[in-house]
Amino acid sequence: MTPLNFVAARLNLPHKELEKTIGLLSEGATIPFIARYRKEVTGNLDEVEIDNIDKLLKTYHELEKRKATILKAIEEQNALSDSLKKQIENASDLVQLEDLYLPYKKKRKTKADAARELGLEPLAKILMAQNSGKAEEAAARFVKGEVKNTYEALEGAKNIIAEWINENQVVRHKLRQLYARTAEITSKVVKSKEKTTEAQKFSQYFDWSESVKKIPSHRFLAIHRAQEEGLVRIKVDVDKQKAHQIISEIILKRNGYSSVISEAIEDAYKRLLKPSFSTEFLNEAKLKADEEAITVFASNLEQLLMAPPLGSKRILALDPGFKSGCKLVCLDENGKLLHNTNIYPHPPQNKSAEAVQTIKSLTEKYKIGAISIGNGTASRETEQLVKSISFEKDVPVFVVNEAGASVYSASKVAREEFPDDDITVRGAVSIGRRLSDPLAELVKIDPKAIGVGQYQHEVDQGKLKEKLDTVVMLCVNRIGVNINTASKELLSYVSGVGPTIASNIIDYRNKNSGIGNRKELLKIPRLGPKVFEQSAGFLRIKTGDNVLDATGVHPESYDIVKKMAQTNNLKISELAGNKEVLQKLQLSAYVSAEAGLPTLKDIVKELEKPGLDPRSEISQFEFDPSVKTFQDLREGMKLPGLVNNITNFGCFVDIGIKESGLIHISKLANAYVSDVNSVVKLNQEVMVTIISLDEERKRIQLSLID
Missing domain, CATH: 1.10.3500.10 (Tex N-terminal region-like)
Known part of the structure; x- marks a missing residue:
């Protein structure tokens, strides 16, 4: 049985495209690269389809390895007939294979x-x-x-x-x-x-x-x-x-x-x-x-990683607390720590006036563009305090999910980044960075610590890690990475890169005051032609002299863009962003053996909005100001909330207090719902009704049905 036959028997896909996709995977091409830059070869297969092929290939190789072991074991017993050998070689799954091996398996004396x-x-x-x-x-x-x-x-x-x-x-x-x-x-x-x-x-x-x-x-x-x-x-x-x-x-x-x-x-x-x-x-x-x-x-993680970023703004971040106070940090546009201090606006210190003055003066001093507040203990009280401050200009306030921030703050990554600061500072920095770019910060944390799973500690940990790593990789490459600002952890997930080359990229950019263009990537140790092919389209250079280096257009297609520009008597920089000209292009004139219509359409899409982040824009959200604790809740109340976890049996909603409420799948819609994700998404704003409260167990039952 060949790999092609094995995969084809389980997937309803054309043999020609399937064979070529298997070939690319066998040569070491990554799923993001194949899905993005080899559409003509695969017949326009998407990431999910290619991932399924990849998983089946791994299953095939595991099966073949097991067959070899079994054949050797039976042969050593001088019991391998031609008929049995053929049956084993033709076995299509492990269950069938193990049944054939059962009579010959070494076991305790029976x-x-x-x-x-x-x-x-x-x-x-x-x-x-x-x-x-x-x-x-x-x-x-x-x-x-x-x-x-x-x-x-x-x-x-x-x-x-x-x-x-x-x-x-x-x-x-x-x-x-x-x-x-x-x-x-x-x-x-x-x-x-x-x-x-x-x-x-x-x-x-x-x-x-x-x-x-x-x-x-x-x-x-x-x-x-x-x-x-x-x-x-x-x-x-x-x-x-x-x-x-x-x-x-x-x-x-x-x-x-x-x-x-x-x-x-x-x-x-x-x-x-x-x-x-x-x-x-x-x-x-x-x-x-x-x-x-x-x-x-994996679905929850993908939605969380693809959450809207605030972007490059200076942020004042607060990790709220009562007795120990609130840790406050100020970050620049790239997430670099500028200042940290503590304020004590809540009981037992009650130094609210002093805290207000500190926040106000630091906001002005560091030209803060937004304020990020963790959603843990004292979050609502801290949010209320910040929103009462009269700033010289409008400063938006966001409450962010801080799940996993404590895990990051105690990690090796955080210690290397902030060797002279304690874990409270690191935790507050993480809260601030999650607002500016959730993906860039969350890749530093073990996904299991993010709090969006369903019995994640009960499942096969190897398979869980493999799947979550794939999700992170796909998200990172879907967005693209700024090579001159990205962390080692973020760069490691770029197609073809990995931790070693990521470290080499950082060392090179530090020694050379940044990377000026994609051609320069080939000067980085161990980043040879193969890695360049796999990674270049996902590594973005925002301040380079070639506008294409900031886009998802792969360097192998630069000549196509040059030809498009010359046809219209324009420079490449003049073609990029010129929607009127781009929409009039006769793409059939640029079709070649290397680039068909799918690739050309992707190029035009990138040129229309060069360097555009595919994630949606962030919006401010407000919980009901009258609800701060469980005791403030009443059955029948309607409250705004944010979906913060999705399971097979429903979704959990943050309504602004410590405890999240559950919307059972039967309460998501008036019609039958088989898939929770078809109704709600992570971080979606919803208006819910409280249908029951269990104060002893702190359980809240919610409904989306009026």
């Missing part, structure tokens, strides 16, 4: 192995042939040595037959179909833990049963967590009679020894098949739940 050592395999073959005769008479010939009687002989033979039934390919295939259709997952409370506080959080799963194929990912992960904490026991099972019937129809011939074979069938199912399939389907359910949860997390 009951069947012990019976074989007693010389009972010939008896098992006689019984399995199911010709007429009495079992005791057949067994009597094998009563010798350590086999004391016919009972022991038959028990040993049944153990061998049970193992044969367990390894029977048809039996396993038919039973797997039964489990796929009808398996139920059940959970029972561990009685000794039933009254504990930890267990009460999972009380609804103390006696729970649900179809494995229908259970939502969030519910499975909750039950799985409860089992991991030793609070419940879970299992997967099907109707025993149906399972026995399936096996009997395959194994029983109805001629002879049927009672012995029936007992072996019952033993095979109870002792071998049932535990095997229970584990297999639990693992499959976990895998499916992980995939769904990771997809939700």
